[in-house]
Amino acid sequence: MTSPLAEMLKTRDWLMADGATGTTLFNMGLQSGDAPELWNEEHPDRIAALYRGAVEAGSDLFLTNSFGGTRSRLKLHNAQDRVFELNRRAAEIGREVADTAGHKVLVAGSMGPTGEIMAPMGPLTHEVAVEMFHEQAEGLKAGGADVLWVETISAPEEYAAAAEACRLAGMDWCGTMSFDTAGRTMMGLTSAGMVEMVERLPNAPTAFGANCGVGASDLLRTVLGFRAAGAERPVIAKGNAGIPKYHEGHIHYDGTPELMARYAVLARDAGATIIGGCCGTTAEHLRAMKTALETTARGPAPTLEQIAEELGGFSSGSDGTGDDTPTRERRGRRRGA
Amino acid sequence: MSDDDEIILSELDDDELVQQMFDDLYDGLKEEIEEAVNILLERGWTPYDILTKALVGGMTIVGNDFRDGILFVPEVLMAANAMKGGMAILKPLLVETGAPRIGKMVIGTVKGDIHDIGKNLVAMMMEGAGFEVVDLGINNAVEKYLAALETEQPDILGMSALLTTTMPYMKVVIDTLKEKGIRDDYIVLVGGAPLNEEFGRAIGADAYCRDAAVAVETAKDFVMRKHNQMAARA
Numbered sequence: 001m002t003s004p005l006a007e008m009l010k011t012r013d014w015l016m017a018d019g020a021t022g023t024t025l026f027n028m029g030l031q032s033g034d035a036p037e038l039w040n041e042e043h044p045d046r047i048a049a050l051y052r053g054a055v056e057a058g059s060d061l062f063l064t065n066s067f068g069g070t071r072s073r074l075k076l077h078n079a080q081d082r083v084f085e086l087n088r089r090a091a092e093i094g095r096e097v098a099d100t101a102g103h104k105v106l107v108a109g110s111m112g113p114t115g116e117i118m119a120p121m122g123p124l125t126h127e128v129a130v131e132m133f134h135e136q137a138e139g140l141k142a143g144g145a146d147v148l149w150v151e152t153i154s155a156p157e158e159y160a161a162a163a164e165a166c167r168l169a170g171m172d173w174c175g176t177m178s179f180d181t182a183g184r185t186m187m188g189l190t191s192a193g194m195v196e197m198v199e200r201l202p203n204a205p206t207a208f209g210a211n212c213g214v215g216a217s218d219l220l221r222t223v224l225g226f227r228a229a230g231a232e233r234p235v236i237a238k239g240n241a242g243i244p245k246y247h248e249g250h251i252h253y254d255g256t257p258e259l260m261a262r263y264a265v266l267a268r269d270a271g272a273t274i275i276g277g278c279c280g281t282t283a284e285h286l287r288a289m290k291t292a293l294e295t296t297a298r299g300p301a302p303t304l305e306q307i308a309e310e311l312g313g314f315s316s317g318s319d320g321t322g323d324d325t326p327t328r329e330r331r332g333r334r335r336g337a
Numbered sequence: 338m339s340d341d342d343e344i345i346l347s348e349l350d351d352d353e354l355v356q357q358m359f360d361d362l363y364d365g366l367k368e369e370i371e372e373a374v375n376i377l378l379e380r381g382w383t384p385y386d387i388l389t390k391a392l393v394g395g396m397t398i399v400g401n402d403f404r405d406g407i408l409f410v411p412e413v414l415m416a417a418n419a420m421k422g423g424m425a426i427l428k429p430l431l432v433e434t435g436a437p438r439i440g441k442m443v444i445g446t447v448k449g450d451i452h453d454i455g456k457n458l459v460a461m462m463m464e465g466a467g468f469e470v471v472d473l474g475i476n477n478a479v480e481k482y483l484a485a486l487e488t489e490q491p492d493i494l495g496m497s498a499l500l501t502t503t504m505p506y507m508k509v510v511i512d513t514l515k516e517k518g519i520r521d522d523y524i525v526l527v528g529g530a531p532l533n534e535e536f537g538r539a540i541g542a543d544a545y546c547r548d549a550a551v552a553v554e555t556a557k558d559f560v561m562r563k564h565n566q567m568a569a570r571a
Contacts, residue, residue, distance in 0.1 A: 034449075053347040074450065076476065117454060154410075180530075188409025188455070316406055326407045328363075328398075 003172040004146040005206050008060065009234060014268050014293060017238055017276025018054035018062035019286050021110070023253070025050060025065070035077040037069050040089035045235075047090070051097040055105050057286035059276070062105065063149055066090035066140060067112035069261025070132045072124075084139040091143025098146075108149035108174070109140030111162060118157040126161050133165030141169050150175035151211050151238070156197045167203040172238050174274075176211040176236050179222045191225025198233065209236030210274075212278045214315040215243050216255060216263040220307045221314060225321050227271040227301070230295040237272035239263060241280035243283055246258040253280025257288035262291035262310050269299045346373050347565075351380065355391045360529045362395035363402075365415025367422040374423040384427045385436035388467050392423050396465035400550035405461075410458065413549070417461040424464070439466070440560040444495035445473030447506040455529060455549070456497040462549040463556060479510045486523065492560050495552070496542075498529040506551070508540035524559040528552060 008015065025036050028046050040047055047065050054062040069087045071080045080087065087109070094107035116124040116133055137148055146230050148171045150162040159175055166173035177194055184190050189197070190208070198208045208231075210222040219239035226235050242255025255263075260277060267275045275293065277285055308314060318325055346369065349357055354373055361369040362458040370392075375412050377387045382550050399416045402408040408416075442463055446456050453475050460470045473481060486494060494514075514520040520541070527537050528546040537545030543559060546552035 031449075115454070117410075117414070117457075121411050182406025184406075184409060188411060188412050318406075320406075326405060328402055328407055 009116035015060040015274045018059045019277040019281030037086045053283040057099045057283040058290035064090040064094045067110045072114040081314045087139025088143035089281045091140045091145040095144035106146040109145030111150045129161035130164045133162045134168045137169035148173040174207045174211045175205045178212040180213045182316040191222045192229035192321045195229040195231045207234035211238035215309045223270040234273035236274040237267040238276040238278045240278045260285040261288040265296045268306040356393045359395040367419040370419045370423045384430035402549035408421045420465045441469040441491040442493040443471045443491040445477040446475040446497045447502040448478045458549040459552045466553045493524045511541045
């Protein structure tokens with residue numbers, strides 16, 4: 001398997017990924033509830049502009065506009081029969097931008113969650129999930145993606161299904177989860193739990209990590225958690241530019257470029273190798289991050305106190321790792337599962 | 338598990354059995370909950386008491402621990418499933434015995450929004466708390482909400498949005514209710530990741546609910562208040 005990402009990681013000790021896709025597209029006029037993926041065909045110029053924003057800000061890789069490109073998501077826009085072409089277009093536009101960038105940039109084919117709950121709790125079986133991700137992966141591959149990039153996943157079962165799809169497509173892949181619920185994923189997985197889960201996969205990703213979630217501080221706590229759990233695989237940190245605030249009819253994220261610059265440096269110190277942003281992270285944030293990464297010397301891994309002091313407090317007292325995990329005192333007798 | 342630890346539900350006295358049901362709901366054990374519900378019925382408990390004292394009591398603990406980050410979505414789904422098993426037995430009996438209704442909710446994700454995990458959780462937790470829930474699914478235009486309010490005559494309208502771009506649509510729905518003069522006929526609860534209390538107030542909802550557990554508590558509060566007001570007027 002050729003792996004441009006693995007090659008790049010051999011020569012560099014950190015890489016900068018991109019920022020927000022949704023935030024940027026809404027600024028370009030994407031309407032409430034419309035599928036961004038449809039723009040790959042309707043407005044390829046805007047998608048190219050989105051990619052170029054990251055490339056010109058110094059990103060070493062960027063994610064394609066295909067986050068909601070699985071059949072289950074596109075179905076809500078009656079575009080379930082266009083999975084292959086919409087994903088292929090997302091990657092093709094990316095390929096053109098990357099190949100004319102003037103520096104080496106990788107096209108990472110974004111694959112977001114199906115939005116359904118996996119069996120046995122929900123209706124989505126492993127087989128169907130693999131099929132949906134595989135269909136998307138083949139489109140991204142045909143469009144020339146360098147690597148597949150699974151993101152914002154909550155359920156370990158869904159992560160495993162995406163991993164299998166990447167294997168079926170014969171593609172190198174990375175995968176991040178969103179730790180947005182008391183330091184865990186919505187499904188309750190801790191940072192340490194993810195490390196264990198990732199290493200058990202038959203085709204472990206080239207890099208793994210966290211994206212989105214609840215702001216920069218929480219994300220760095222998760223990165224520290226990966227390292228504490230003994231992760232040796234490259235770690236990805238793609239945090240939101242602060243917290244969304246509602247102001248007179250529109251939404252903005254409260255993280256400044258300065259804050260994201262500190263976040264990027266602290267993420268690297270905490271042990272992340274691939275550093276980028278998520279919701280709210282504009283090209284301006286990315287430029288500040290790149291400059292900070294280039295001009296700041298590496299330091300020791302920050303403590304939780306340092307992170308809270310520099311980037312703000314955490315959303316929860318514990319992240320489910322270590323000894324201070326909240327539990328319920330149970331009566332003596334326990335049975336079942 | 339060894340035989341020594343085997344719990345024989347029918348050998349427990351009422352208090353112990355209810356405590357055990359709390360544990361079994363917490364552990365998502367559907368068959369055990371069904372068995373316990375049948376035992377209590379045999380012992381002459383009213384369906385309404387079983388619902389409120391055993392099942393809702395147990396789900397309240399689940400809800401609190403979900404709110405506090407001790408339980409997560411999979412455990413809550415398991416618990417809700419066990420609760421459903423018990424409810425399936427009780428539902429026809431509740432109707433038969435004319436037990437007081439806890440409340441009814443119409444819920445749906447707003448137009449343009451396709452996310453439903455949070456909304457589904459709220460629906461399940463509300464059912465777990467004994468509410469009757471009519472789920473309109475995703476992508477609901479104001480007409481769809483209005484039609485459902487008309488047919489279902491619920492106490493509560495719940496709206497969910499996960500996108501920062503779709504949350505303003507909640508205001509469209511509430512404004513339409515106001516225009517039609519029916520806003521005050523319903524308790525309007527809103528929720529979803531990008532929302533906050535300030536937003537809930539700004540658009541004229543009765544309350545913003547941070548998560549499914551808070552939604553249940555808030556719904557109970559408002560329904561109780563509504564009942565008290567009606568009693569006072571009567």
